[in-house]
Amino acid sequence: MSKGLPKRSEDYSLWYNELVKKADLAENSPVRGCMVIKPYGYAIWEKMQQELDRMFKETGHSNAYFPLFIPKSYLSKEAAHVEGFAKECAVVTHYRLKNDENGGGIIVDPEAKLEEELIVRPTSETVIWSTYKNWIQSYRDLPLLINQWANVVRWEMRTRLFLRTAEFLWQEGHTAHATKTEAVEETVRMLNVYAEFAETFMALPVIKGVKTENERFAGAEDTYCIEALMQDGKALQAGTSHFLGQNFAKAFDVKFQSKEGALEYVWGTSWGVSTRLMGALIMAHSDDNGLVLPPNLAPNKVVIVPIYRSEEEKEKINEVTKEMISKLRKAGISVKYDDRDTHKPGWKFAEYELKGVPVRIAIGPKDLENGTVEVARRDTLEKSVIPLNEEFTATISQLLEDMQANIYKKAYDFRAGMITKVESYEEFKSVLDEKGGFVLAHWDGTSETEEKVKDETKATIRCIPLDGEEEVGKCMVTGKPSKQRVIFARAY
Amino acid sequence: MSKGLPKRSEDYSLWYNELVKKADLAENSPVRGCMVIKPYGYAIWEKMQQELDRMFKETGHSNAYFPLFIPKSYLSKEAAHVEGFAKECAVVTHYRLKNDENGGGIIVDPEAKLEEELIVRPTSETVIWSTYKNWIQSYRDLPLLINQWANVVRWEMRTRLFLRTAEFLWQEGHTAHATKTEAVEETVRMLNVYAEFAETFMALPVIKGVKTENERFAGAEDTYCIEALMQDGKALQAGTSHFLGQNFAKAFDVKFQSKEGALEYVWGTSWGVSTRLMGALIMAHSDDNGLVLPPNLAPNKVVIVPIYRSEEEKEKINEVTKEMISKLRKAGISVKYDDRDTHKPGWKFAEYELKGVPVRIAIGPKDLENGTVEVARRDTLEKSVIPLNEEFTATISQLLEDMQANIYKKAYDFRAGMITKVESYEEFKSVLDEKGGFVLAHWDGTSETEEKVKDETKATIRCIPLDGEEEVGKCMVTGKPSKQRVIFARAY
Numbered sequence: 001m002s003k004g005l006p007k008r009s010e011d012y013s014l015w016y017n018e019l020v021k022k023a024d025l026a027e028n029s030p031v032r033g034c035m036v037i038k039p040y041g042y043a044i045w046e047k048m049q050q051e052l053d054r055m056f057k058e059t060g061h062s063n064a065y066f067p068l069f070i071p072k073s074y075l076s077k078e079a080a081h082v083e084g085f086a087k088e089c090a091v092v093t094h095y096r097l098k099n100d101e102n103g104g105g106i107i108v109d110p111e112a113k114l115e116e117e118l119i120v121r122p123t124s125e126t127v128i129w130s131t132y133k134n135w136i137q138s139y140r141d142l143p144l145l146i147n148q149w150a151n152v153v154r155w156e157m158r159t160r161l162f163l164r165t166a167e168f169l170w171q172e173g174h175t176a177h178a179t180k181t182e183a184v185e186e187t188v189r190m191l192n193v194y195a196e197f198a199e200t201f202m203a204l205p206v207i208k209g210v211k212t213e214n215e216r217f218a219g220a221e222d223t224y225c226i227e228a229l230m231q232d233g234k235a236l237q238a239g240t241s242h243f244l245g246q247n248f249a250k251a252f253d254v255k256f257q258s259k260e261g262a263l264e265y266v267w268g269t270s271w272g273v274s275t276r277l278m279g280a281l282i283m284a285h286s287d288d289n290g291l292v293l294p295p296n297l298a299p300n301k302v303v304i305v306p307i308y309r310s311e312e313e314k315e316k317i318n319e320v321t322k323e324m325i326s327k328l329r330k331a332g333i334s335v336k337y338d339d340r341d342t343h344k345p346g347w348k349f350a351e352y353e354l355k356g357v358p359v360r361i362a363i364g365p366k367d368l369e370n371g372t373v374e375v376a377r378r379d380t381l382e383k384s385v386i387p388l389n390e391e392f393t394a395t396i397s398q399l400l401e402d403m404q405a406n407i408y409k410k411a412y413d414f415r416a417g418m419i420t421k422v423e424s425y426e427e428f429k430s431v432l433d434e435k436g437g438f439v440l441a442h443w444d445g446t447s448e449t450e451e452k453v454k455d456e457t458k459a460t461i462r463c464i465p466l467d468g469e470e471e472v473g474k475c476m477v478t479g480k481p482s483k484q485r486v487i488f489a490r491a492y
Numbered sequence: 493m494s495k496g497l498p499k500r501s502e503d504y505s506l507w508y509n510e511l512v513k514k515a516d517l518a519e520n521s522p523v524r525g526c527m528v529i530k531p532y533g534y535a536i537w538e539k540m541q542q543e544l545d546r547m548f549k550e551t552g553h554s555n556a557y558f559p560l561f562i563p564k565s566y567l568s569k570e571a572a573h574v575e576g577f578a579k580e581c582a583v584v585t586h587y588r589l590k591n592d593e594n595g596g597g598i599i600v601d602p603e604a605k606l607e608e609e610l611i612v613r614p615t616s617e618t619v620i621w622s623t624y625k626n627w628i629q630s631y632r633d634l635p636l637l638i639n640q641w642a643n644v645v646r647w648e649m650r651t652r653l654f655l656r657t658a659e660f661l662w663q664e665g666h667t668a669h670a671t672k673t674e675a676v677e678e679t680v681r682m683l684n685v686y687a688e689f690a691e692t693f694m695a696l697p698v699i700k701g702v703k704t705e706n707e708r709f710a711g712a713e714d715t716y717c718i719e720a721l722m723q724d725g726k727a728l729q730a731g732t733s734h735f736l737g738q739n740f741a742k743a744f745d746v747k748f749q750s751k752e753g754a755l756e757y758v759w760g761t762s763w764g765v766s767t768r769l770m771g772a773l774i775m776a777h778s779d780d781n782g783l784v785l786p787p788n789l790a791p792n793k794v795v796i797v798p799i800y801r802s803e804e805e806k807e808k809i810n811e812v813t814k815e816m817i818s819k820l821r822k823a824g825i826s827v828k829y830d831d832r833d834t835h836k837p838g839w840k841f842a843e844y845e846l847k848g849v850p851v852r853i854a855i856g857p858k859d860l861e862n863g864t865v866e867v868a869r870r871d872t873l874e875k876s877v878i879p880l881n882e883e884f885t886a887t888i889s890q891l892l893e894d895m896q897a898n899i900y901k902k903a904y905d906f907r908a909g910m911i912t913k914v915e916s917y918e919e920f921k922s923v924l925d926e927k928g929g930f931v932l933a934h935w936d937g938t939s940e941t942e943e944k945v946k947d948e949t950k951a952t953i954r955c956i957p958l959d960g961e962e963e964v965g966k967c968m969v970t971g972k973p974s975k976q977r978v979i980f981a982r983a984y
C-alpha cells in the first residue's frame with residue numbers, strides 16, 4: 001500500500017510537510033501561521049516535556065507562570081531586546097467587541113481602547129525581570145532558578161509546521177545570580193542539559209557552541225546553542241542558552257545586597273527549547289516510509305497486530321497477547337493492541353510504519369501453533385520470528401535499547417560524513433552546493449565577512465564550537481588571521 | 493511570631509488575599525488583571541494537573557493543542573456563544589510595532605493592521621469545531637475524545653487572585669459523538685471525574701447538579717456543575733461539564749456518515765476546570781495560621797527541621813535524618829529537609845505552617861538521645877513525640893492518610909451544617925443573611941423568579957441537584973408548583 005509520501009531524494013521539503021500531516025502530527029489551522037498539534041504529535045511533545053521537566057527539576061529549577069501579555073513600554077526597556085522583538089508581534093489594542101448598531105455584526109468597540117497596547121509575549125524576559133525586582137533584595141534570595149512552560153507568538157510571514165510558526169509552545173528558563181561566574185556556569189549547565197536531552201532521548205547528535213554577535217539573542221552578552229544536522233544537509237538550531245550579563249537587571253533595576261553589604265546588579269540567564277524540536281526529531285531520522293521515532297520518545301513503543309480469519313482464532317490470540325501485554329507493561333514498555341475489525345493487518349502495518357512505532361509485533365494462527373511472534377523493527381525494517389518464552393520481555397526491552405543506540409549511531413555517522421574542513425572560499429562554496437552539511441572554515445571574526453558570506457551563499461555561522469581545537473589560520477574570505485575554525489551551514 | 497495574617501472572622505476576603513500572597517502562591521502582575529503564579533502555587537497546580545491528566549487519560553482522552561487566536565467571525569457562528577463570549581475579550585488588531593519617525597518611541601505600525609481581528613481565546617469551542625469538521629467524516633472517526641491544557645483570557649474588570657483573573661490556566665475537554673446518548677454519558681462521566689478529583693484529592697465535598705437556563709454555558713443545551721462551599725458560607729463553582737447538543741456541529745457544519753449510511757450532525761460536549769480550583773482549595777481548608785493543604789496535593793508532604801546548637805550536633809542530626817528521608821522517599825512521600833543556617837527553627841515552623849506543609853518533623857539533641865522525633869500535623873496543629881523505629885515510615889504514611897480523611901470530614905461536616913431547607917422567602921432571606929451556605933428551596937422554574945431573587949438577595953441558583961429527592965412543593969416566591977428543591981447560595 002502506498003502512503004503517498006514523496007521521496008526525500010526528490011523533494012525533501014514536500015516529504016517533510018506531507019509526513020507531518022499524514023502521520024497525524026500537526027496541521028495548519030484556520031488562523032494564519034498557527035498550527036494545530038494533533039493528539040499523536042502532542043503525545044510525542046508530552047514525552048519531551050516530561051523528560052526535560054525532570055532534568056530541569058533535578059538541576060534545582062522550579063516552574064512558575066507569568067502573564068501572556070507584555071505592556072508595550074516594557075519591551076523598550078532593554079535597548080537591544082526591543083530591536084530584536086518589537087518588530088513582528090501580535091498587538092492587543094482593545095478589550096471588547098460589540099454589536100454594530102448599523103447591522104454590521106460583531107465589531108471592535110472603539111470605546112474599549114487600551115491606554116497602553118499589550119504585546120502577546122514573544123519571550124518573557126521583560127515581564128519576568130520586572131517581577132524579579134520585587135522578589136530579589138538580598139544574596140539570600142539568589143540564585144533564583146525558574147522555568148516556565150508556555151505559548152509564545154512571533155508574527156512570521158513564512159511559516160512551516162513545527163519549524164517556524166506564529167504561535168509555538170516552549171519552555172523558557174529565567175535565572176538570577178549573585179555573580180557573573182555563577183550565571184555563566186548556569187548558562188553552560190543548561191546547554192549541557194539540552195545536549196544530553198537531544199542525544200539521549202532524541203537520538204540526535206549535536207554540536208555545542210557559541211553564537212557570533214550577529215546571531216546572538218537580543219539582549220544577551222553570549223548565546224550558547226546546540227546545532228543539529230538534518231538529512232538534507234541543512235543545520236537546525238535545537239536549543240539556546242543565553243548569558244544575559246546584567247542587561248535585564250539594569251533595564252528593570254534589579255539589585256541585591258551582597259554578603260558584604262554592597263548593592264549590586266543581579267546577573268541573569270535565559271534558555272529555551274520549543275516545539276521546533278519536533279521538526280528536528282522528524283527530519284533527523286524519518287525515511288520514505290514515514291516517521292522513525294527513537295524508542296525513548298515514542299508514545300507507544302510496541303504495537304501488536306493480531307492476524308486471524310475467525311472469531312475463534314481472534315479469541316485464542318487475545319488470550320496469548322493479554323499476558324504478553326501485561327508483562328511488557330510491567331517492564332515499563334508502552335504497548336498498543338490494535339484488534340480493530342475495521343482495518344486489515346496490511347493497512348495497520350503501513351499505518352504504524354508511517355507513525356514510527358518502534359516495534360511491531362504480529363501474531364497469527366501459525367505463531368500460536370509454534371509459540372512465536374513476528375517482530376519488525378521500524379529503524380531497519382528487519383523482521384524476525386521470536387519465541388514467546390520467558391525471555392520475551394527482556395528481548396523486546398533489549399531490542400528497544402539497541403534501536404535507540406542504532407538510530408543515534410546512524411545520525412552520528414551521517415553527520416560525521418557531513419563535516420568538511422575547507423581551506424578556501426571557492427572550496428567552501430562548492431562543498432555547500434554539492435554536499436551541504438557543516439563546513440569548518442577560518443573566519444576573521446568580523447560581522448562584515450559573516451554577512452558577505454551569508455549574502456553570497458546563504459550560509460550562516462552556526463557557532464564557534466566549544467570543543468573546537470585552537471588552530472591558527474587565515475580567513476577564507478579576507479585572508480586575515482583566525483584563531484579557530486567556525487562552523488558554517490545553510491540552516492532551517 | 494506573627495505572620496501578619498488577618499483573621500478569617502474579621503475580614504475573610506482580606507484574609508484570603510493576604511494568605512495567597514504571604515504563602516507565595518500568586519501575586520498581581522504589572523499587567524492589569526493578570527496574575528503571576530509563583531513557584532509554590534504552581535507546584536500545587538502541577539499536582540492537580542498530574543492527577544486530572546491521569547484521570548482524563550484513563551477515561552480514554554488524548555491531549556492536543558489548538559491556536560491561541562480565534563478569528564472574530566468564528567465567535568459569531570454560534571448565536572448564543574457569541575452573546576456570552578464576545579463582550580469582554582482581548583482583541584489583536586495589529587501584527588507589528590515600529591520606531592516612531594517623530595521620536596515617539598515604539599508605536600503600533602498603522603500599516604500592519606489585520607484584515608480580520610483575532611480574539612485571544614476565551615474558550616476554544618469555535619476553533620476546535622472548525623477543525624473537527626476536517627477530522628470527522630464517518631462513524632469510525634467517533635467518538636473523538638480530546639483535551640487541551642491552555643491559557644485563556646476573559647477581560648474582567650474586577651479581578652481576584654485565582655478566583656477571577658483576566659488570564660487563567662485551565663484544561664478544556666472537547667468531545668464529539670455519534671449519538672445524543674453517548675454525548676450525555678460523556679458529559680456526566682466527566683462531571684463525575686471532577687467530583688471524584690475534588691473529593692479525593694482536594695478533600696472538598698461537592699454537590700453535583702445541573703444549571704438553570706440562566707446560568708448555562710453560552711452554546712450548551714445543558715450545563716452540569718460541581719458546587720463547593722467555602723468557609724465564609726459562599727458557594728464556589730468548581731467545575732463544569734456541558735452537553736452541547738448539535739449546536740457547534742451545526743454552526744461549523746460537522747456531519748458524519750452513520751453506520752446506516754445517513755449523514756448526521758455530530759453531538760458534542762465540553763468540560764473544564766481552571767486555576768480557580770486553587771482558590772477553592774485555599775478557601776475551603778486554610779485557617780488563621782495559613783494554608784492547610786490536603787496531603788494528596790501537597791508539593792512537600794513532610795518538612796524536617798533540625799534543631800542544634802553546634803556543628804557537631806548538626807552533623808549527628810544530619811546522619812539520622814538522612815536515613816529517615818531516604819525511607820520516606822522510598823515510600824513515595826515527598827520530603828523537604830530545611831537545614832539552612834540563615835533562619836531559626838521558630839521562623840521555619842511559622843513559615844511551614846503558613847505554607848501548609850502537612851507534617852512537620854523536628855529533631856533535636858534530646859530526640860537523638862531518646863531515639864525520637866517531634867511530629868506536628870498541620871490540620872489540627874497537634875504535636876506528638878514518636879519513636880524513630882522500624883514503623884516510623886508506616887506511621888507517617890498512616891498519619892498523612894488520616895489527615896487527608898480528616899480535612900475532608902471537617903469540610904463535609906461544616907457543609908452539612910450549612911445546608912438549610914426553607915419554606916418561605918422570608919426564611920430564605922434571613923438564612924442567607926444570618927447563616928449563609930446552601931439554601932434548599934422550592935422554585936417555580938422561571939427565569940423571572942430566579943432573577944428577582946438574585947436582584948433582591950444576591951443569591952443565585954447554584955444548581956438543580958442531581959441526587960435531589962423529588963418533592964412536590966410551592967415556589968417560595970410565587971407560590972406556583974415545584975417538583976424539586978433547588979440550591980440557592982451567594983457565590984464567588
Ligand SMILES: [Zn+2]
Nearest residue numbers: 209225462463
Ligand atoms: Zn551554534
Ligand SMILES: [Zn+2]
Nearest residue numbers: 701717954955
Ligand atoms: Zn451547580
